[in-house]
Amino acid sequence: MDFNKNHFDLFGLPATFALDGARLDQAYRDLQAEIHPDRFAHAGEAEQRLAMQWATRANEAYQTLKKPFERADYLLRLRGIEAMAAGNTAMPMDFLMAQMEWRERLAEAVAAQDMTALEGLERALRAEAALHQSRLADELDVQKDDAAAAATLRKLRFTEKLLADVAGAYDDLA
């Protein structure tokens, strides 16, 4: 078993941030159709164990490539850059100020039990995330500016953390 293949190679996809989602889905399903443990439930022990390892590997690769943040982080690591390593935490002041404002909006919406405000915040954050993603595509695939991409990725993480907190707030309101 070749566990050294990278996630892109595993699915026969080019190692770029821009990704054909339908092709990824198809390749993932084709692979699972062959190696999923359900295919080997009546097989010998060795095949059952391998099937579980392969299916685990396919799931990990698919989950990594499917999510834009994970995909960009993985791509950078393939290029030798640990964008999320501790120490890489300095962020521009204006960005941090904007973060504080988002957080305040979230706290206000929760305090007021205001579902509409929460939904508005979520839409705005999704637009923000989409902006970071299109920037990542440019920096990673076109400009090949990995340092800039790493900085954008860190911003995307802030946005995604906020989105997760918004989701948590929905649960609390519901």
Add this chain to the structure above:
Amino acid sequence: MALLQISEPGLSTAPHQHRLAVGIDLGTTNSLVATVRNGVSVVLNDARGHGLLPSVVRYHKDGSTTVGQAAQAQAAEDPHNTLISVKRFMGRGLKDIPDAATMPYQFVDAPGMVQVKTVAGVKSPVEVSAEILRVLKARAEAALGGELVGAVITVPAYFDDAQRQATKDAAKVAGLNVLRLLNEPTAAAIAYGLDNAAEGIYAVYDLGGGTFDISILKLTKGVFEVLATNGDSALGGDDFDRRIYCWALEKAGLHAIGDHDKTLLMARSREAKETLSEHAEAHITAVLAGGELVDQRLSEAEFNQITESLVKKTLAPTRKALRDAGLAPEDVKGVVMVGGSTRIPRIQAAVGEFFGQAPLTNLDPDKVVALGAAIQANVLAGNKGGDDWLLLDVVPLSLGLETMGGLTEKIIPRNATIPTARAQEFTTFKDGQTAMSIHVVQGERELVADNRSLARFELRGIPPMVAGAARIRVTFQVDADGLLSVSAREMGTGIEAAIAVKPSYGLTDDQVAGMLRESYAYAQDDMAARNLAEARVDGRRLLEATRAALEEDGETLLDERERAALATMLAELEAALGGDDLAGVKRATEALNRGTVEFAARRMDLSVKKALTGHRLDELEI
């Protein structure tokens, strides 16, 4: 002495045999067994023509049991020893059962899982469930005329690891080979999906006797992909019964009543609920032990009013599941209703309102789970006809570890597709620390105390270092049954210490073995004969699997020497299977297991290549 027959490698010895496999719905209220016969999934009935087996077990003084209708009918006569809805106790401690006080049982609070004192001794919910499974197994073997290769047993999607492990243990005690634990909503989707050739997003709303599940699935070209699941493993039809029961007590001006009366009145409440699914009103009539008469008329409107909060309680998880899947109610193409409790008109109306469409109810909500499980069992047993579809299921609740300050660090997030593995590194807190305590928890909350504790174990032998220098890598693996195993390893110095845990909340392997011995003592079954029979089943399965593999790929993937070596091992196993020597069967099986490792690896690589080449061909066509 008869000469041993050795077949030529690559040639099958017997025509392809249909392997006997069943799907079992081990329900809170009722349990069922189904199988695929002539390509159609059917529920197997008992001798009297009943498909549903009430999940009721009565223990007698001599250790024997009555299971099903008979036990249910006599429940009020012997409430302490008649266990109803035991599924609610699987993998649960006493503190997890909020309404324990209203039940007629003498609970014993054992570590990890509650037990019940009966006239036949203290019983674990695992043993009680095993009694139900044993009856279904016997029913299936009588109907199918042979030994079962295995069973798919369904569990609520929202069951946590402790509840899943308890279910698997119960199967082991009942002597069933578990092909897979399958989530109930997914099983229902299989039954529906294959019948209706559905494509798109489906929601499965599953309100059983004691559990509620909501699953959001995407169906595409034969792939059933669970996108999100949510629910409440302590909410079900029983709660509706209890609401009626409390209402009737209050109306009748009664407070404390005896256990006989509790059981009687609960049964009447259940009947009233069922009546209300067909009629506008129901009567709850019972003469209690002290001669008091309970006679109350319950209208549908009143029933809806006293149970409205329960209906609402199912919609919150439904909303969460949709949000986790990134979908809105209008994205859902169909809503499948599962579980007897979905017959309640108010529930059908509420679900219809929420999704903006009438839910699908064309399959019997009591049977659909077992029917789907049987279809999956048929495929897993290796019978032809099902290799054109695939199930991708998920972990229902996040899995994590306790870190400093009693906080939960999530390792595997909820709704991760299984099987899955994730590793994370931790370090020591104090200088010279040589051991680390690892506490595994499941749940979404930040504080460990609010989540379920699954297991604790210690990693010892860490070389003394300054705080923060050791690197402890903790790996979580969730298998295709949704069951977790955890291992930890010290990486920093190259000295490795690793431990694999079977979560400690439930039962140890020894305890399960003990139950197995005990149950056979009552069943007057010969344990040794049983062990041999099981070893033979395992050996034969491997023999057949290896022959099938050789037939497919032996010529291309193995050279002559390798084929000859396998042929020898096959012959030795076949010879051992013909004898009565348990150790010999196990030895020959193990030898063949080891001998096929390399062959298995080559076959798997070929499968991967096949998947990817197929993929490239598709692209060329575009």
